[in-house]
Each structure stands twice: as structure tokens, then as C-alpha cells.
Amino acid sequence: MAGSSQARSVARRLAMQAIYQAQLNAQPWQDLHQQFLANADMPRADGEYFRELVEQVCGARERLDADLATLLDRPPKDLDPVEHAILLIGMYELEARSDVPFRVVINEGVGLARKFGATDGHKYVNAVLDRAAARLRASERGSPSN
Numbered sequence: 721m722a723g724s725s726q727a728r729s730v731a732r733r734l735a736m737q738a739i740y741q742a743q744l745n746a747q748p749w750q751d752l753h754q755q756f757l758a759n760a761d762m763p764r765a766d767g768e769y770f771r772e773l774v775e776q777v778c779g780a781r782e783r784l785d786a787d788l789a790t791l792l793d794r795p796p797k798d799l800d801p802v803e804h805a806i807l808l809i810g811m812y813e814l815e816a817r818s819d820v821p822f823r824v825v826i827n828e829g830v831g832l833a834r835k836f837g838a839t840d841g842h843k844y845v846n847a848v849l850d851r852a853a854a855r856l857r858a859s860e861r862g863s864p865s866n
Contacts, residue, residue: 730765732809732828735773736836739805742778749778776816777808784811791851802837803845810849814856822853822860
């Protein structure tokens with residue numbers, strides 16, 4: 721189960737919650753990781769993927785924000801914190817996890833934004849991640865398959 725797509729989805733949701741929390745109350749990624757290990761949904765999550773997302777996104781936050789800033793219509797600090805956390809995860813996955821198809825990154829981000837974000841936040845997340853995928857995964861997007 722650890723590598724299943726459902727376990728990865730749970731890991732992304734928990735990582736989004738941890739990164740959201742870090743935006744409101746700065747703390748080391750290790751503390752967030754430890755805290756979320758006690759979450760009731762953690763047994764259903766890909767724990768290694770959760771750890772990677774929290775560690776890497778928290779560790780590369782400034783660089784990820786700089787990359788995001790080139791795709792946004794406002795400074796990253798002005799984003800809704802939920803959507804910001806989702807976009808940070810999406811940017812990390814698009815940049816560092818070529819094993820995760822760009823469509824999965826976008827769909828997962830949009831799903832999280834629909835569930836946890838502002839009313840139309842999923843549209844914004846979709847647009848930003850689509851622009852990021854066009855730049856970062858141009859070769860993957862190259863062959864029209866729809």
C-alpha cells in the first residue's frame with residue numbers, strides 16, 4: 721500500500737496540512753513530521769513520501785517561492801495559505817519527481833484545492849500548475865494525447 725496512488729494522495733493531503741501549519745507557525749520540518757506521525761490518517765499514507773514532501777518543500781521554500789513568483793499574478797506571500805501550500809508541493813513534484821506524471825501533479829493539486837481551498841481556488845491552482853508543467857515538463861506534455 722505504501723506506494724499506491726491512494727497512499728500518495730493521503731501523503732499529499734497531510735503534507736499540505738503540515739506546510740500550511742508551517743506558514744502560520746514557523747517550525748522545523750522535523751517537528752512537523754513528528755507531529756503528523758500521530759495523525760489518524762497516517763497509517764493510510766505513504767509515510768516516506770509524506771516525509772520527503774515536508775522535508776524538501778520546507779527546505780527549499782525560498783527557492784520554490786522564487787520559482788512560483790515567475791508564474792503568479794501576485795507575490796507568493798499574498799496567496800491563500802492553503803493554495804500556497806498546494807502550489808509549493810506541486811512545484812516540488814514537477815521539478816524533482818519526474819516519476820510522477822504532470823497530469824497527476826495537477827489533478828492532485830486541484831483536488832486538494834477543491835476540498836480545502838477558497839471557492840474558486842482550484843481554478844487558480846490549475847492555471848499555475850499548468851503553466852509550471854508547460855515550462856518544467858515540456859517534453860512530457862509534447863505529444864497531444866487528448
